[in-house]
Structure formats: C-alpha cells, structure tokens
Amino acid sequence: MKILTGNDLKSGAVTWWTGVDWSLHVEEAVDVGDQAGSIAAREESARRVNAPYAIDAERDERGVRPAHIKDRIRALGPTVRPDLTLKPADPKAGSWVI
Amino acid sequence: MYLYDQYDQAMVDARVAEFRDQCQRRIDGKLSEDQFKPLRLMNGLYLQLHAYMLRVAIPYGTLNGRQMRALGDIADTFDRKYGHFTTRQNIQYNWIKLEEAPDILEALAKVEMHAIQTSGNCIRNISSDHFAGAAADEVADPRPYAELLRQWSSFHPEFSYLPRKFKFAVIASETDRAAMRLHDIGINIVRGDAGELGAAFYVGGGMGRTPMIAPLIRDFVPLDQLITYTEACLRVYNRYGRRDNKYKARIKILVHELGAQEYTRQVEEEFAHLLTQGIEPPRAELERIKSYFVDPAFDANAPDVIDRTDPDFAVWVDRNTHPHKQHNYVSAVISLKPVGGIPGDATADQMRLMAELGEAYSFDELRVIHTQNIVLPHVRKADLFTLWQKLVEAGLGTPNLDQIGDIIACPGLDYCSLANARSIPVAQKISERFAASGKGEALGELKLKISGCINACGHHHAGHIGILGVDKKGVENYQLLLGGSEAEDTSLGKITGPGFSEDGIVDAVETAADVYLRERQNGERFLDTYRRIGMEPFKEALYG
Numbered sequence: 001m002k003i004l005t006g007n008d009l010k011s012g013a014v015t016w017w018t019g020v021d022w023s024l025h026v027e028e029a030v031d032v033g034d035q036a037g038s039i040a041a042r043e044e045s046a047r048r049v050n051a052p053y054a055i056d057a058e059r060d061e062r063g064v065r066p067a068h069i070k071d072r073i074r075a076l077g078p079t080v081r082p083d084l085t086l087k088p089a090d091p092k093a094g095s096w097v098i
Numbered sequence: 099m100y101l102y103d104q105y106d107q108a109m110v111d112a113r114v115a116e117f118r119d120q121c122q123r124r125i126d127g128k129l130s131e132d133q134f135k136p137l138r139l140m141n142g143l144y145l146q147l148h149a150y151m152l153r154v155a156i157p158y159g160t161l162n163g164r165q166m167r168a169l170g171d172i173a174d175t176f177d178r179k180y181g182h183f184t185t186r187q188n189i190q191y192n193w194i195k196l197e198e199a200p201d202i203l204e205a206l207a208k209v210e211m212h213a214i215q216t217s218g219n220c221i222r223n224i225s226s227d228h229f230a231g232a233a234a235d236e237v238a239d240p241r242p243y244a245e246l247l248r249q250w251s252s253f254h255p256e257f258s259y260l261p262r263k264f265k266f267a268v269i270a271s272e273t274d275r276a277a278m279r280l281h282d283i284g285i286n287i288v289r290g291d292a293g294e295l296g297a298a299f300y301v302g303g304g305m306g307r308t309p310m311i312a313p314l315i316r317d318f319v320p321l322d323q324l325i326t327y328t329e330a331c332l333r334v335y336n337r338y339g340r341r342d343n344k345y346k347a348r349i350k351i352l353v354h355e356l357g358a359q360e361y362t363r364q365v366e367e368e369f370a371h372l373l374t375q376g377i378e379p380p381r382a383e384l385e386r387i388k389s390y391f392v393d394p395a396f397d398a399n400a401p402d403v404i405d406r407t408d409p410d411f412a413v414w415v416d417r418n419t420h421p422h423k424q425h426n427y428v429s430a431v432i433s434l435k436p437v438g439g440i441p442g443d444a445t446a447d448q449m450r451l452m453a454e455l456g457e458a459y460s461f462d463e464l465r466v467i468h469t470q471n472i473v474l475p476h477v478r479k480a481d482l483f484t485l486w487q488k489l490v491e492a493g494l495g496t497p498n499l500d501q502i503g504d505i506i507a508c509p510g511l512d513y514c515s516l517a518n519a520r521s522i523p524v525a526q527k528i529s530e531r532f533a534a535s536g537k538g539e540a541l542g543e544l545k546l547k548i549s550g551c552i553n554a555c556g557h558h559h560a561g562h563i564g565i566l567g568v569d570k571k572g573v574e575n576y577q578l579l580l581g582g583s584e585a586e587d588t589s590l591g592k593i594t595g596p597g598f599s600e601d602g603i604v605d606a607v608e609t610a611a612d613v614y615l616r617e618r619q620n621g622e623r624f625l626d627t628y629r630r631i632g633m634e635p636f637k638e639a640l641y642g
Contacts, residue, residue: 009100010125010147034220047127051145068572073520074147078512080440080522084178084193 001031006052014074022049026075027063071096099160100245100390101212110207117141118200142213143199147515150194153216158226158244159466163457166464168209170449176202183442187225187466191512206343209468220258223253227269227276228467232475234423238295239288250325257332261509262340262347277584279303281313282349296320301331302353305554309590310350313358326378340564348363394461400478402426415500426479432472433496437533438526440447441507442470451492459485469506502544503529506557510550519549519567519574524548544624560584562625563619565593576603595641606640613639
C-alpha cells in the first residue's frame, strides 16, 4: 500500500493522511493508491501539511507498518529515547521499528 | 571572551525581527516551503526526522555561564529538556516548533547568541582549539583571529552563496586539537623565523563522501594580511567551485582537481591584487578584539598540589584534565559520555549546573569540544576535588576522555533525515560492552567515531576506529574503518572489508581492540600499533 506522510507546518510533528485529515498515528494512515500527488498538492496548498510525500507500507496484525526503517522511526520517535516516542509506556514499541 | 558591541547586537536583533516576519508569512501562506526553506536554513532551522531542528552557533565553542544557562532554559521552555552538543562546537535542539523559533532566537539574542550561518552554502561557525588561551603549548591565543574571521564572514555579501558550505578551524599550537586539516581552510598561528606571529594556511580538507587532508598552501601569512589572504582563497573557490554538482562543490574537490600548486598560484595572484585594494580590517580592530581575550586574574598563590587520596578522583584527574599554562591551574573536561548514554546530549539541568560551575570555578568560561564534551578552561588545582564531586553528583563525572567510551556519534537515523543508519545505539552498546569488560582502561587512548551516513558528521574517517552506517537494501549495516586521526598526525581510516550488523559491529570493534592488546609494544596507542602492523592482522581476526 501507499501512504502519505509529512510534517505539521507549525509544530513540525510527523503526520499521516487518514483519508479526511492528518494524524500523529501511523496506524490511522490509509492507502492512497495513485492519488498521493493530488492529495499532497491540495493539502500542502491549504497548509494542513508541510513537505508531504508518499511511501510504501504494509498492513499487518499491528496495523500499518512503513516499509523503510526511516519512516518507522519517524512514526514512533527516536529508538534511543523511548520516553519521547508516541508510545512511552510500551516497552516493545522499539521492536516494531527494527 | 568577546562581548557584542552595538553593531553586533543591532545586526542580531534585526535578524530576529526579520525572521519573525518570515515565519509569520510562512504560517499565513504568503511564502511557500520552497521560498521559505532557504530563509529558515540561513537561521539554522532544519526540518528533521521528527520536527524542526535548530542549530545554534557557539563561536569557536566559547560560552559564558549566562549563555550556557540560557541554552538550558531554552531546552526547558522550547524543547524537551535537553540539547545535543555537536562536532562543530554548536548545540542542536531537536523538537522545535516553527511558531516558537523566533522566540528562541530572541532569547538567544539577549545573551549575545544566534543561529545565523549554521546552515546554507556560506561560511559556518568558526571552530578552534577548546583549550585556547589556557594551553601551555600554544604560541598565541587563536580566538581573537577566529573572532576576526567570524566578524569578517558574518553576512559577507560575496560569500553568502558559495558553491557549498565552508568551514574554518583556527589553532595556534603544533598539537592539533581541532581537526584543523580536515576543514575547508585550516589556519595555524605560528611563529616566523624572527619570532613574529603569522598564519599557516591549509586549504581543501574535509570529510564527507570524499575525505581529504588539506595541503599546506602557504606556511606564513603575516597577521596583518590574514583577512586579505583568506579572501583570496575564498575568491578563487567562489569563482571556480563546481556549482553544477553538489557532490563536487566543496573546495577540496577544486584544490584536488586543480592541484594544490595551481590553486595556490591562483590564490597568490588574487592575493597580490587584493593587497592593492586595502580590504584588511584596521589593526585597531584586531587589537580591540584582542582586549576581550586577556588572561583572567589568575591566583598566583593558589596551591600547586592536588590531593589524590580519593582513588576515583585520581582517575578522573588523570583522564579528564589538561595541563594549563599557569602551573597551579588545569583545564577540566566534563564528559558528556556516561556509560550507555547518548554522546553529546545534556539535560537542561546539566547545562544550568555547568553554567554555575563555569562561573564558580573557571572565571565564567566554558568551551564546547568538537568531541561533544565541555571544558572548564581555567580551574584552580585546589578547586578540582570539589568540582569533581559536583560533577559526579550530576552524572557528569565519567573519567573517559579520549578512551573508547568517549565516542563521537552523530545523531544518526534516530533524528537525522539524511542518515542511513542509527549511530547512537551502536555507541551505547560499545560503551556498555567495554565498561562491563573493563578493557577500556587497558586500551588507553582509542578514539572511536561513528557516522550514520557518508556525510561524516561523526568524523568516522578520522577515528582510530571509525564506523560508518549504511543502508543495505533497507537494513542498517556498518562498515569498520581503522587508522584515522584528526590530530597533528592527520590520517584517513581505511575500510576493513564487508560490513556488519548492529550487534556484529560491536563484536568487530572488540575483535580489533583484542588484536591491538595482543600486538602492542612499548606503550603504543591503538593507532601506533595499527600503523606499525598494518591492516592484515585485523582483517585476519575479523574475517578469518
């Protein structure tokens, strides 16, 4: 599947396109098929996202998982600071990245 | 240390106001990201893996307590209670909000700091010897010359859009503590035959994807021609640097392709022309700058002894202090490399404590080292024990300077959008491995440097042991290099062979260390042994 990601313009936070809005949580990302370019252009011009781009991902039992480690780290947070990730209370969160 | 005059302050304040307006226009949609990006980069604001990242300039790594405290307060107010000291003697904040960036710059301006020219194809922060003004072996304090270069290069209209970024290092001793020959221009302040001071120019060094050691292009430039000669070096580069290919745009490529001799000929020709133009700043300006760098009021009667009764303290003194030009003082190094920690990171509280200690014990001066540690340059020997106790209490007393636990590591894939692999977890595992085995002490001086990509922010080319993280079909892989040095015996490390997994590279470093322990002679360092026996014994042990 193809999913769309970018950063929030004001906060810089990593965001994912849910089909209707942008979410901090990659598990809410939807397959954009071949619509990535048009969605990205529309959302960026409305300043709802900054520097959006499409990536490959797959859906498994834990939800949507970006294909590349870089995007998995973007989705979770720095592996060396679990306290700063989106799942600070989940000790297994880091294994999802690697 | 240098203090802003009315012109410095006015320039920085004006830049804050300008950037506040630019940020607002971006948020309001009056600027596109393509239009805004070069503007934010000129103010040190990147968009990184998780958020905006702000890089703050620390000229030649020098800070006073008020400035270090402000850095801690910024970490508390605008970031997540920590900052990362970099290999360019700067600090980076990783979790910045665009709408708050102007407020941070305003807070910095209040303590005579900024983020100008910490990115972009311009002259970046001037780096220098972290023991400047304190080291017993320097011929002069290099900081006034670094400051003169800083002022000359700030907003220089001719050099604000160079083919590529440009980095200077200025030192003034035979011992190179600033990786001088791995900079675009390295300047060594030296004495001439008659005892007068001058500058030796090394041009065209650098790390990155094409590492090169800068050749000496002139062994003595009179200091009243320092800026003129520098400008000649930059002009030739600006004229002929490869703007068509960013991977070949650094001055090292130009010097290499022209040849040092031809590049030098062109510089000398330009220099002769510039000498007729009267561009050198007035001598009075250099003297004004020098007046900010006079020695503090050292206590000539302070005791010249250190009570080494406490064995842990004695180890720290041996590892983490450096001789001072005043016999009863030392320079003390605060390690930001606790076992298993993140190299270069300091919490807001640690920054405020270091500020306090700098004020109390080091004439209100601190320095950032390119190895991502902090120096208190002027500490009375009599104060060392008290200082050490306070450092230990705050987790800042690790006695590992220049040992295998004192690892340089770039932020890597945990933070950096350019990285291919994580650096920090590798550093943590190596640090923990050698601390647990106790081999770190036996290894002595062993400088280990890790980069998460070919851009080499972690100086892997110059590590006695270097590690380069690469992306191998979507999986992190780590190449091992041996034999690099960024000291006065500058050399570039060589790759041992096929790369390793994350855990494999930790084993590989231990294997290389074991070869050294087996083969070393007569107090050799790891680097000395490698240079004597060559790569083969290491390859044999690593790959069989």
